[in-house]
Amino acid sequence: MAARNTARKRAFQILFEGDQRGADVLTVLADWIRHSRTDTRQPPVSEYTMQLVEGYAEHAERIDELIAQYSVGWTLDRMPVVDRSILRLGAYELIWVDETPDAVVLDEMVQLAKEFSTDESPSFVNGLLGRLKELKPSLRREA
Numbered sequence: 001m002a003a004r005n006t007a008r009k010r011a012f013q014i015l016f017e018g019d020q021r022g023a024d025v026l027t028v029l030a031d032w033i034r035h036s037r038t039d040t041r042q043p044p045v046s047e048y049t050m051q052l053v054e055g056y057a058e059h060a061e062r063i064d065e066l067i068a069q070y071s072v073g074w075t076l077d078r079m080p081v082v083d084r085s086i087l088r089l090g091a092y093e094l095i096w097v098d099e100t101p102d103a104v105v106l107d108e109m110v111q112l113a114k115e116f117s118t119d120e121s122p123s124f125v126n127g128l129l130g131r132l133k134e135l136k137p138s139l140r141r142e143a
Contacts, residue, residue: 080118
């Protein structure tokens with residue numbers, strides 16, 4: 001399980017970097033892979049990290065629509081970049097990755113929020129992803 005935890009953390013970092021730089025996440029992913037192959041100080045990018053970033057990229061527009069629709073009191077562009085990146089990753093894994101139990105996704109995203117964001121962020125992330133979890137059957141039909 002630690003490998004998946006690390007993979008999620010790296011995927012979050014890639015999404016965060018892409019958002020901060022205004023760069024495509026697939027370009028950032030390619031940069032990370034290239035750096036890990038040419039610089040021994042850089043950790044390798046796992047297969048699961050690649051799957052998460054590529055999956056997010058495939059569904060990015062829909063994910064942003066869902067986050068904007070169900071976040072109470074926050075527009076997507078006013079959200080802290082850290083929270084937005086965590087929510088994007090969590091929404092992708094929650095809705096489109098069947099192998100990961102929903103409770104694990106929520107817990108992992110809350111842990112990322114605790115580690116990287118504000119004191120209020122874990123409850124915000126948990127609440128929004130919890131709402132998406134409740135709506136998951138209908139959201140999957142729409143997707």
